Amino acid sequence: MKGKTWLFWGGLIAAAGGVLFQTSYDVQDLEEKLAGLNRKIIQEQETIQILKAEWSYLNDPSKLEQMAHAYLDLQPTEARQFNLALEMIPMRPSDAVPPPALPGPVPLPPMVRAPGAGPQLAAARMPAPAAPIPASGIVPVNAPMPKALPMDKAMERAPVVVPASLPVAARIKPSALVPGAARAPSEKATADKAAPDRAAGKLPANAPTSPNRPTELASRPTPVAAPAPAPAKAGNAQQPHQPAPTDSLGLLVARLGANR
């Protein structure tokens, strides 16, 4: 009896000790993990800081101006352009041009139509026979997708489709603005007709994700540069000539070191 009691208590103590040790090791492990994470966070923060500095360094206005001179045909904006532009923007063709054949949202400017991408996106994501959907066809983008696509393919395509529709919709070309407001509607009508054709023709090329990606990527820095819109514009142009990330980092570091 006594032996059993001892055994019971001994076993209990041993078990408690075991659990305690286990917990202790677990805690140690977690603490190590936490320390590792903290180290990583600090490292990331330092890297972010370096990248921020690099971003500002590459966005130096003098440098951007040089680049703009070298690679763009753009000139600094002048006062006369503001006055001209105001007079030359045609009034929105409201009733004069009945929306040709296409339902509602077409006459809206491209940016306004962006919500229209909603149904279209949904359509693209539908794996099952998406073919009948062209009827929803605000955007003819759906046209070259008659075959039933596997879900993953459709998903893959979906994000690409949206940007592809934007250039198509960008009908307000400068050339369309130059003639007086009187001629504008007819121009627009033809442009409207031409647009779907062009889009349809163009889309197969656009449909594979690859050709579209660069533009998508290139446009990405713009929101980052929100504080300085003007330099950011030039930043896009500068993108192709930018050295590889490692190089520019090296450049920065070299600059830091070179001045010692």
Next chain:
Amino acid sequence: MTFHDQQGAAGGGAGGYGGQTVPGQPGGAAQAAAATAKPRTSLSVALDQSRYRLMVTAAVVTTVFAAIGVKLAFATMFAGGGEPRQHVALELDNTTTNRGDILDRNGNLLATSLVTQSLYADPKLVSRPEEAAEKLVGALPELDYKDVLAKLTSERRFVWLKRSLTPKQQASVHRLGIPGVAFEQEERRFYPAGNLTSHVVGFTGIDNNGLAGMEQGFNKRLTEDPAEPVQLSIDLRLQHVLRKELAATVQEFSAIGAAGIIFDVRNGEVLSMVSLPDFDPQDPTGLDPDTLFNRASLGVYEMGSTFKIFNSALAFDSGKIRVSDSFDAAHPIKVGRFTINDLHNMHRALTVAEVFQHSSNLGSVRMVQQVGVAAQKAFMTKMGFTKRTGLELPEDGWPLVPNPWREINSYTISFGHGISVSPMHTVTAAAAIVNGGFLHTPTLLKRKPGEEIPTEQVVSRQTSDMMRRMFRFVVTEGTGKSAEVKGYVVGGKTGTADKQKGRHYQKNSRMSSFLGAFPMQDPRYIVYVLIDEPKGTAKTYGYATGGWVAAPAVGRIVKQIGPLLNVPTVDENAPEILSATYLNAAGSTNWQQSLPPVTAPPPSKGSTVASFPTQTKPR
């Protein structure tokens, strides 16, 4: 037993009792009684004693252990487990550096801290200094062998070998595996904008203490609250435009330096401030110390004709002079051994408008003669020309003011000589002249929306309105025509001051400046350009005056910054613009007179002359 007890009693503290009983009891019975009583007594006494001792000991031990126990309980249970845990999750929004960033008004980085590794050695731990030095110089060729060897054999326990290694250098030194040589994490200040903002932002020393500019002025703030960046009022884009145009002007006229300021007249923010030559804040010490000199805020100069702005404002504000009053500008004024004359004498009497237009020294002197010395001194003090501007920079110059302020001083001050102020003084005061009379303390920090702006009314609204017309008049028909930019109604005043070298004025070294404001119907910005010692070129027919040198630069700057600052363009000849800015040489603000008769003449508004006290004066 007895013996033992006696021994024990004798040995104990109460031994005297036993000693007394033994000799003092000769009787047998008494002896026996004593014999039976004695050992019991001594035994009980001994027992008592030892019990007491034990109790005392126990009490002491208990107290001590209780104290330890209580302390332990406190330390473990109530004090958060003694020493703090090593591993606490980081605050994510925190920064890793010990010095805050400096941003421009749009959030672009102007100064930031980057973490770098620095190499140091503990010479006591370096076993073979020669070999170690050789290896180190092999890995870092820019180190000097002798220098490194001297450091490694020194008696100190800590020597820096090289600060701020690149990761590559660090790896190569690491690979050498020299004992006693180690790395220390350090921060290094980095200025992405480089020279562009060098005089505003300043620089730090090797230990990250601010030594100039905002880095020095806000040293405490930057180190105390590193997570919160300091946002300046500077706009990097304007800074670039200003610096580019100044550099071009300096080059064109072979000048020795330049200063430029773009100033928001509504709230006193300095949007851009450039001083040329400038320096690389990454390496400020390697250059000519002259480049560290901030001409825009630290340098004080005789401003020349730009001061006629304040002379005219003084004249209007005194109420004694109207814009159409005429003053003799034909005959030089002799004061003692000095003779005051004009650069281009018009040989006739000029109205106040014409005095301003042709920048006549004589007319200015006649005006101040009428106003008086005391009024001038009070006015100049009110405009802030006798103290520092209150800019946040440590480089904030003290003006050189004549003391005592005599009549001759008042004459020369009327056309900008005999008083030296910094360009920042001039711009701040001129902003008050054109913005309706409100003097704002200049600031390099971005004002928060809704923040109260320190303001002081220094001239009346009517004076300010008339001064706007005068500014505009100089650009439409005066010395500053080349500052005109279509769409932005620019106004301004040229200035050309001879430089004083030693005790004499030099004929051919001058400071040419232009103080421009736009748009004049409702001024929002002042653009100031000062060129130090420009030389005339063939293109300017050898002239190097403010109108030829600085005014075109201001024109080019306004043209580029107008769109960036969202200033709407207007037609200069639109009636509402003319009625707000028109002035002619006779001093009339009625713009319809100068135009061919209109079918329905609108009510003559904007004739602010009527609002001045009319009084007849000897002409």
